[in-house]
Amino acid sequence: MMEQGGWFVFFQVCMLQSGGCAGGQAGVRLRSPWRKPGIKASLQSRTMKLLVLTLTLALLFIAGETLDCRRCVPQRAGGTCQNTVETCAPNKNACIAAKFTREPFGRFQRCIALSDCKLLEMNAYIKVKCCTEDMCNTF
Numbered sequence: 001m002m003e004q005g006g007w008f009v010f011f012q013v014c015m016l017q018s019g020g021c022a023g024g025q026a027g028v029r030l031r032s033p034w035r036k037p038g039i040k041a042s043l044q045s046r047t048m049k050l051l052v053l054t055l056t057l058a059l060l061f062i063a064g065e066t067l068d069c070r071r072c073v074p075q076r077a078g079g080t081c082q083n084t085v086e087t088c089a090p091n092k093n094a095c096i097a098a099k100f101t102r103e104p105f106g107r108f109q110r111c112i113a114l115s116d117c118k119l120l121e122m123n124a125y126i127k128v129k130c131c132t133e134d135m136c137n138t139f
Helices: 039-063 114-121
Strands: 002-004 007-012 027-031 068-071 084-087 094-100 107-112 126-131
Touching (some): 068 094, 107 114, 114 126
Antiparallel strands (some): 002 007, 007 027, 094 107
């Protein structure tokens, strides 16, 4: 069996002792790979459709579970900022509100990965509030 340009070529070898090929014709038969699916192919097709549907629904569910946080990131250290709302990316699963207790005594609010927020809580010079609900990052 050889594949040529999307068609499968089957060589039919005729045995002279057995009286020739079926139908009396020797030669080459061509068969399209897009033939009518059997039971196994039909089952695989249904399984793939179900998998695609399940993944699509899962993505829609995940997209519906995004987190909204207050966002206030000053342009310079210790500067002021305007509060806005930030919709967090999937890898940012928490909100943070942080105040620096040493100069320049700034603050910020934004989306963050919860693990990163927990690391910032260990810093003695930053007062940190980590939370995982919408708009929860207030001082």
